[in-house]
Amino acid sequence: MLRGCAGLLRSWALRGPKRGRSFSSEVLHVDHSLPNPSWNEDMRLLFDQFMKKSEDGSWKRLPSYKCNPPERIEDVKIFFPDAKLLKEQMSQAQQFPRSLGEGVGFEYAMFHNHVEDRTVCIFQGGPHLQGVPGFLHGGAIATMIDSALGMCAILTGGIAMTANLNINFRRPIPLCSVVVINCQLDRVEGRKLFVSCNIRSMDEKTLYSEATSKELPLPLYVVCLNLLWTFLGLGVVRFWVCFCFDLVLSPTNAQKFSILSHAKNKLKVFLSITGREALAKIY
Amino acid sequence: MLRGCAGLLRSWALRGPKRGRSFSSEVLHVDHSLPNPSWNEDMRLLFDQFMKKSEDGSWKRLPSYKCNPPERIEDVKIFFPDAKLLKEQMSQAQQFPRSLGEGVGFEYAMFHNHVEDRTVCIFQGGPHLQGVPGFLHGGAIATMIDSALGMCAILTGGIAMTANLNINFRRPIPLCSVVVINCQLDRVEGRKLFVSCNIRSMDEKTLYSEATSKELPLPLYVVCLNLLWTFLGLGVVRFWVCFCFDLVLSPTNAQKFSILSHAKNKLKVFLSITGREALAKIY
Numbered sequence A, B: 001m002l003r004g005c006a007g008l009l010r011s012w013a014l015r016g017p018k019r020g021r022s023f024s025s026e027v028l029h030v031d032h033s034l035p036n037p038s039w040n041e042d043m044r045l046l047f048d049q050f051m052k053k054s055e056d057g058s059w060k061r062l063p064s065y066k067c068n069p070p071e072r073i074e075d076v077k078i079f080f081p082d083a084k085l086l087k088e089q090m091s092q093a094q095q096f097p098r099s100l101g102e103g104v105g106f107e108y109a110m111f112h113n114h115v116e117d118r119t120v121c122i123f124q125g126g127p128h129l130q131g132v133p134g135f136l137h138g139g140a141i142a143t144m145i146d147s148a149l150g151m152c153a154i155l156t157g158g159i160a161m162t163a164n165l166n167i168n169f170r171r172p173i174p175l176c177s178v179v180v181i182n183c184q185l186d187r188v189e190g191r192k193l194f195v196s197c198n199i200r201s202m203d204e205k206t207l208y209s210e211a212t213s214k215e216l217p218l219p220l221y222v223v224c225l226n227l228l229w230t231f232l233g234l235g236v237v238r239f240w241v242c243f244c245f246d247l248v249l250s251p252t253n254a255q256k257f258s259i260l261s262h263a264k265n266k267l268k269v270f271l272s273i274t275g276r277e278a279l280a281k282i283y
Helices: A002-014 A017-024 A041-056 A070-079 A083-092 A138-157 A220-231 A234-249 A253-282 B002-014 B017-024 B041-056 B070-079 B083-092 B138-157 B220-231 B234-249 B253-282
Strands: A059-062 A106-113 A118-125 A160-169 A178-189 A192-201 A207-217 B059-062 B106-113 B118-125 B160-169 B178-189 B192-201 B207-217
Touching: A041 A059, A041 A106, A041 A118, A041 A178, A106 A138, A118 A138, A138 A160, A138 A178, A138 A192, A138 A207, A138 B138, A138 B160, A160 B138, A234 A253, B041 B059, B041 B106, B041 B118, B041 B178, B106 B138, B118 B138, B138 B160, B138 B178, B138 B192, B138 B207, B234 B253
Parallel strands: none
Antiparallel strands: A059 A106, A106 A118, A118 A178, A160 A207, A160 B160, A178 A192, A192 A207, B059 B106, B106 B118, B118 B178, B160 B207, B178 B192, B192 B207
16 A cells, blocks of 8 residues: 555656656666776786785775766756756767777776775776877876876765866876876865876886876855755655655665665765866856 | 989889888878867857958968878887887877767867967867766866867977976866867976966856966987987988989979978977987986
């Protein structure tokens, strides 16, 4: 009986059965941070070394996806007033470092150490990342640095956005070679996070680049204001109604876990968007 | 008779007829800095505005290509001792900002003003450049900044390499929007070039990012040392033998111009490579 009522309420809240199913259905992702045939011997060797380090739990491999799940795009449509533009273009959107073909662009895997506040990225730059003939483009190096430093900041200090990026290019990185990007949290000043990294060869003897970054976490007042505004939106009311019913009425723990995980992702997207808006207001 | 002898000498020097032909044959390039169907109205409008400014010669549109011509790859093989690696991978190499598909990646055109030492890049960031949902990835912004500042430095101060890049991300750039990157030469200290840029919206009201860059031109002693070393290589001896014969014996001015242009490109590639090596030695 309770389940029947819940079903009715859910269908009212969702205004359609499709959206209701998406809470418990699993979205299939391809994790691109796993070895593929384009990885050379050095890359595989480094990956295996870090996977071995991960066995005792001190290091953790971070998955990486090419596309945002449909829910994420829906979230963007809710949080942005200019949904027309997003509707047309968000279906094509891909995460930049993963948008080039396998083996020709950015091949990388990241590992994080929660105890030492360190993130390591192993990176093989493919032939489509060329700048000066035979070497990686400075922008390709900057892209990997921004991705790795951003990930380090997020994992150590919460959701943050890059406000400043300062790179010293010490030596050119040959195309198709494998390098290691070592990132660490240097210090925290108020709500600002200062992270830095260096790019070295596999044997650690050659220093290719060094970089520092200032990452700005989400200001609380913007979170509160945005949450207040967001709760007035029907889309979010729908979401919370569905979330509560789904969570309470799911018969198995696996389903409950899936719903919680989905809600967590939704919150992450929301925070990342409000973070960008926050940055725009601060600077 | 003289032409017959020249032909014999040339075939000896080249050790094969294919290479000989490449001097006078024209390599076809597609210039990607021209409008294509993926450009939106704003992008076309800006392009037309700058093309109009170019009519009196104060501004000049800069062409942009995806691949290096085969000669350039040959040059790399001559100048690098580790030719095995390059032989395998250079055939696949593409200029990074041009390696994504039409409309989904970097759509841009650059214009340069020789009198004011300014370079302007109009840029439409496609849906495959996404970072936070709905916005451009910081690395994609850094890539365009590096490309535009590098071009500004090369056109104002000669062949140079980026030694430092410092970016302040002021506001997030929406995916698929059009922005303008305004670059200028700030000052010259010794042999170092200091260039800076800002990224603004089309109406110039919104400031998205600001950046400064230190560009290091080619140190002369490295050029001399490398030239000395290079002249001992058979590949370069071959090149100069062919160049002299082709230039002297070409019947038309058009052919002579083509040979000179080819030699100039060869020298440019050589200088750019030695520049990278020079950077590695300085830092």
